[in-house]
Amino acid sequence: MSAHPLYDVVAVGCGPSNLSLAALATEIPGLSLAVLERDPEMRWHPGLMLPGAKLQVSPWKDLVSLSSPTNPYSFLNYLVFTGRVHRFLVSSRGGVHRKEFEQYYAWAAERVGSVHFGQDVRAVERVPEGFLVHTADTTWRSRNLVLGAGRRPHVPAAARPFLGPDVVHAHHYLRAPRGTGGARTLVVGGGQSSAEIVHHLLSAPGALPSRLVWATGRIGLPPLDDSAFGNDWFTPAGVHRFHRAGPKVRARLLEALRYTSDGVSEGLLTDIYHRLYELDYLEDTAFGHSVLPGYRLAQLGRRETGYEALLSGIEPGDELAAAADTVILATGYSDGAPEFLAPLLDELPRHDDGTFRTRADFRLDTACRPAGPGALVGTGGVWVQNAARHSHGVADPNLSLATWRSATILNSLLGRTAFKTEGFDTAFSFAPDGALDGPPPATRRTVPTSSTAQAGTFLQ
Incomplete structure (x- = not known):
């Protein structure tokens, strides 16, 4: 060597x-x-x-x-x-x-x-x-x-046993052998990557699912805080202020400033909303969708065809079952x-x-x-x-x-x-x-x- x-x-x-x-x-x-x-x-x-x-x-x-x-x-x-x-x-x-x-x-x-x-x-x-x-x-x-x-891409524990061609992390989305056209597709996640993937599913030739379930995890789909004062935290002085703080203050700041870095571009949210409107009312397309704010992936299991996901909501006992042929995990990084x-x-x-x-x-x-x-x-x-x-x-x-x-x-x-x-x-x-x-x-x-x-x- x-x-x-x-x-x-x-x-x-x-x-x-x-x-x-x-x-x-x-x-x-x-x-x-x-x-x-x-x-x-x-x-x-x-x-x-x-x-x-x-x-x-x-x-x-x-x-x-x-x-x-x-x-x-x-x-x-x-x-x-x-x-x-x-x-x-x-x-x-x-x-x-x-x-x-x-x-x-x-x-x-x-x-x-x-x-x-x-x-x-x-x-x-x-x-x-x-x-x-x-x-x-x-x-x-x-x-x-x-x-x-x-x-490293973060994969929820419920999905790890099933990673493969039909269950992929967003990090590998374009490189994975996808079969979303005409299929039941579940997207998990509520950040920028999930929104970009949803927009691609709705707009790219041959990608449109027969049914799309988008479990956002977040209460709604908050836009990126790109305001002038929000951006002041993305300066050397903002970093120094954060570093000087104690552990409890840092945790509070990370939560309070979350959407200055982890929200979805407002223009992209608008484009997705408009596209869903077109598919629902203006185009003769066999397509259905469910956008689920506040729902996370709790369980995933195989069915005779595809998968069944159990999605857990905000309140105890608030659960929904979703059938899917393809699962895309826009669940961030560890x-x-x-x-x-x-x-x-x-x-x-x-x-x-x-x-x-x-x-x-x-x-x-x-x-x-x-x-x-x-x-x-x-x-x-x-x-x-x-x-x-x-x-x-x-x-x-x-x-x-x-x-x-x-x-x-x-x-x-x-x-x-x-x-x-x-x-x-x-x-x-x-x-x-x-x-x-x-x-x-x-x-x-x-x-x-x-x-x-x-x-x-x-x-x-």
Whole structure:
């Protein structure tokens, strides 16, 4: 088995978060970084890349722009590079397609020079020089780790014995052999993915079921809270406010802010409602539907043909039986350490609820030796991407702050400020010490001088 030279950092997983890390790292001379991805190419939730699916965030919340707008791996530079920028500005007024961002990610991954595809990480072990990261056919040596392997699809216990061609998690929807056309179809879940799948079932050629049951779990189908003040929590100051809070306050904030990140785009809800109206009253189609707010999957069993699901409502004894040929589980994702991290679990401190103790800079609370003579970074640190919702709030799994988080991790790795990560204004007053005195508006309008700016981190 071959082994690689010692890297300053190995990042596991090439989703948008670690790809952002790789793009920003190109600005740091001498930093050696390897991003390991098990897939053979850059793909972004391919099982949910439904036609017409759009971003729920601004396209300028890309890989680099909010931390380093002059970085060549910005979405704007991609548009210019590919010659589509003018047509994009005309055509994108209704939102940006996720497919276009997947194309942008693939463009960046091909060019940053540090992404290695086809590297399925099997185990990680600590050694005096840092870590050994073992894949199927090689070993990568690294002083530090950044974990961005993603979350696992959550499958309700009742459905696990039946996973297969006819019972699939939404994560695999487009890649599964589906037979929904003219069939009885049950969709479980009330978030954005479930709504996109329902819209696809109602609109795509050959996909329309004979009967659709949509058990939303939620009381109704709440839209995404995309309000101005709701979005203020998706700022560095909002994350710092959340991280400073105690466990009980964090739990309250997560529940109160749930639909700032976990609601359904209002336009999509409108489209689904209109489509159901057309099918019910305007089209001569053999189709029936039941949209069930507040119902969850309690049991699932086989029948002579298909499955029978027991759906449990809000009140005790409020149960419904639904026959289905196909069951689609849009039931979200589970937190938890990836299997390859098992050799390190005993040394990673956790809270009482099992979540990892994560510092403000996204480093797990582990021993880390400072940089030695001639070294650019220290040794032994473990940072996490998209795995700190419990400690950093609703913004953590969202694309909104992926760039800021990567910049924060790189600053922490280097032990210096390579990127501007502090001093961003918000409308909310997230006062750290209860003090309400802030700079007057004239001060806020002052443009930083070159003496306080980090080169390449913002336009001057």
